[in-house]
Amino acid sequence: MPQHVQGVIAPGRNEPVRVETIVIPDPGPGEAVVKIQACGVCHTDLHYKQGAINDEFPFLLGHEAAGIVESVGEGVTDVTPGDFVILNWRAVCGTCRACTRGRPWYCFATHNAKQKMTLLDGTELSPALGIGAFAEKTLVAAGQCTKVDPSVAPEVAGLLGCGVMAGIGAAINTGNVGRGDTVAVIGCGGVGDAAVVGSRLAGAAKIIAVDIDDRKLDKAREMGATHTVNSRTADAVEAIRELTGGFGADVVIEAVGRPETYEQAFYARDLAGTVVLVGVPSPEMKLELPLLDVFGRGGSLKSSWYGDCLPSRDFPMLIDLHQQGRIDLAAFVTETIGLGDVEKAFARMHEGDVLRSVVVL
Ligand code: APR
Ligand code: ZN
Ligand code: ZN
Numbered sequence: 001m002p003q004h005v006q007g008v009i010a011p012g013r014n015e016p017v018r019v020e021t022i023v024i025p026d027p028g029p030g031e032a033v034v035k036i037q038a039c040g041v042c043h044t045d046l047h048y049k050q051g052a053i054n055d056e057f058p059f060l061l062g063h064e065a066a067g068i069v070e071s072v073g074e075g076v077t078d079v080t081p082g083d084f085v086i087l088n089w090r091a092v093c094g095t096c097r098a099c100t101r102g103r104p105w106y107c108f109a110t111h112n113a114k115q116k117m118t119l120l121d122g123t124e125l126s127p128a129l130g131i132g133a134f135a136e137k138t139l140v141a142a143g144q145c146t147k148v149d150p151s152v153a154p155e156v157a158g159l160l161g162c163g164v165m166a167g168i169g170a171a172i173n174t175g176n177v178g179r180g181d182t183v184a185v186i187g188c189g190g191v192g193d194a195a196v197v198g199s200r201l202a203g204a205a206k207i208i209a210v211d212i213d214d215r216k217l218d219k220a221r222e223m224g225a226t227h228t229v230n231s232r233t234a235d236a237v238e239a240i241r242e243l244t245g246g247f248g249a250d251v252v253i254e255a256v257g258r259p260e261t262y263e264q265a266f267y268a269r270d271l272a273g274t275v276v277l278v279g280v281p282s283p284e285m286k287l288e289l290p291l292l293d294v295f296g297r298g299g300s301l302k303s304s305w306y307g308d309c310l311p312s313r314d315f316p317m318l319i320d321l322h323q324q325g326r327i328d329l330a331a332f333v334t335e336t337i338g339l340g341d342v343e344k345a346f347a348r349m350h351e352g353d354v355l356r357s358v359v360v361l
Contacts, residue, residue, distance in 0.1 A: 002026065003033075007117075007135030008342050008359075009125070010059040013051035016343050017061060022125060024137050025115045027073035032142045034085065037154035038336075039133040040064035041345040041357045042162050043189075044280075048128050049346070052282060056126040060117060061342065062134030062359065063089055063127075066158035069145060076142040084150035086161050086319075088311035089129035091143030105173070105310045113139045129162075134342055134359055146311040148319045155336055155358040156322070156329045159190075160315050162306075163356070164332055167194025167255060168318065169307015170278035172202050175251040179203035184240045184249040184268055186210045186231075188220040190332055190355045191278055192255035197327050199251075200224035208243055210236050210264075213352050223331060231264070240268040248273060257281045263289065272299040278307070336360045 007022040027033050039062040048059045069083045079085060092107035093099055099107050112130030117139055119125065125132065132138050148157060159165075167190065171177045175195075183199040185192045188211040199207045200223075208227045209220035217228040229239040241248050248270040254262050257279025265275045266289060294301070307314075322329045334354040337345055345357035 003137060004120070005136035006339060007132065008061050008339055009119070010049040010057065010061055012057050014049065017049060019339050021120050022060060022135060023118045023120065024139050025117070027071055027076075027139060028115050029074040030076060030142055031073040031113045031115065031139060032076060032079060032145055033070045033137055033139055034067045034087065034145060035070045035137050036065050036067040036133045036135060036361055038066055038158045038361065039359045040159050040162065041342060041349065041359065043349065044162070045128055045342075046346050046349065058119070058123065058125055060125040060127045060132030060135060060138070063087070063129040063131035064158050064162040065131065065133035066154040066161070067133070070137065072142055079142055079145045079147055083145070083147045084157075085145040085147050086157050086311070086315050087131050087133060087140060087144050088146055088161060088315070089131055089144065090306050090311070091141045092310070105308045106305070111141050111143065113141050115139060134339060136361055146315045148316050149323060152319050152323060153330070155333055155360055157319060158358065159329055159332050159356060160318055163190040164194040164329060165309050165314065165318070166278055166304065166307040167191040168198035168201070169309040169314065170253050170255070170276045170304040171195045171198030171251070173308040174278070174302050174304035175253060175274055175276045177202040177204050177251050180205045181250040182206040182208070182244045184208040184210060184252045184265075185220070185225070186236065186252065186254050186261050186265055187256035187279055188216040189255065192253070193220055193223045193332065193355060195253045195255055195278065196220055196223045196225050201321070201327055206243065206249075208240055208249065210240070216352065219355065236264045237267045244270065247271075250274065251276065253278060255279045259285050259287045262287060266293075266297075266301070269297075269299065271297055274299055275301045276304050277302070278304040332356050333358050
């Protein structure tokens with residue numbers, strides 16, 4: 001029997017989000033219904049509401065979530081009802097050219113539930129990133145469920161479903177930060193701070209946090225940054241060079257998603273260093289760089305999709321490190337809120353007041 005539950009809908013471009021009754025079908029082959037326990041408010045949810053992702057309104061928002069599998073469809077064997085899972089938005093297919101070459105974190109054919117969730121009048125919903133977890137329950141592809149240790153708090157576990165995984169992965173998977181490296185992180189929101197945490201975990205000797213907001217820099221220091229630079233009052237490139245013996249950092253992680261901060265990252269790295277772009281640019285943004293500098297400075301310019309993570313490998317591992325006290329994922333939770341508070345959380349995000357507001361159900 002299809003179920004009726006409450007969920008947060010973005011009805012149209014820039015219209016306030018609202019809680020509505022939504023219809024969740026029973027899981028079909030390869031699908032699962034998950035009872036959501038917690039879901040973080042991510043920038044991408046705001047981008048959906050603003051129409052910056054696509055025009056497929058109405059959206060069912062929320063995609064950074066943890067919960068309990070309630071039921072599974074035909075052929076599902078990896079998870080069973082009662083499992084505590086983190087939802088991921090890149091369920092790997094196992095058969096595309098990336099997967100078959102042994103690089104599933106690049107999977108080019110990730111999948112979601114085939115059936116649609118709807119409003120009561122039958123209007124089909126577009127779930128954010130194929131998840132839609134600001135809701136009491138949601139329907140996903142079973143491969144989007146990654147089972148982890150159930151003793152961790154859902155509001156903490158869920159964060160690995162998006163921003164925190166993206167940042168940690170940008171450092172350890174994409175940037176290959178290693179022992180003794182110097183790292184600079186430009187933009188210290190949830191993603192940038194997670195890159196700080198990842199760099200520390202990987203044994204970086206120096207972690208330079210750059211932001212235009214002193215509150216963010218204080219928080220980055222708590223997360224493990226060894227040095228901070230306010231790029232509103234100082235030249236970020238000069239400051240990073242000064243802190244690295246005049247050379248630049250081995251790895252610079254751009255966690256804002258703007259041309260000017262990308263350019264800072266490009267020039268703030270040492271020769272043959274690595275730039276990782278994990279901030280997500282918008283379509284109108286353009287970058288101009290002297291091609292000779294791109295060649296002459298060598299090294300690699302990478303982007304990080306979802307931290308180039310493999311959920312089945314990385315989620316349980318990071319939960320384990322959190323449980324051992326070797327990383328502190330709880331430090332990312334600024335506040336817990338209810339389903340009705342998402343619009344307010346967007347405003348606080350816009351003001352830079354929070355790392356993460358997390359809806360707890
Ligand atoms: N220079 C340095 N820092 C900046 C600049 C700038 N020009 N502009 C903004 N920032 C800082 C903000 O002060 C804030 O601390 O970047 C940070 C961005 O943080 P959030 O808004 O919390 O965003 P976050 O969730 O961390 O995501 C960062 O990654 O996933 C993408 O879409 C997301 O593009 C966004 C980026
Ligand atoms: Zn694949
Ligand atoms: Zn997200």
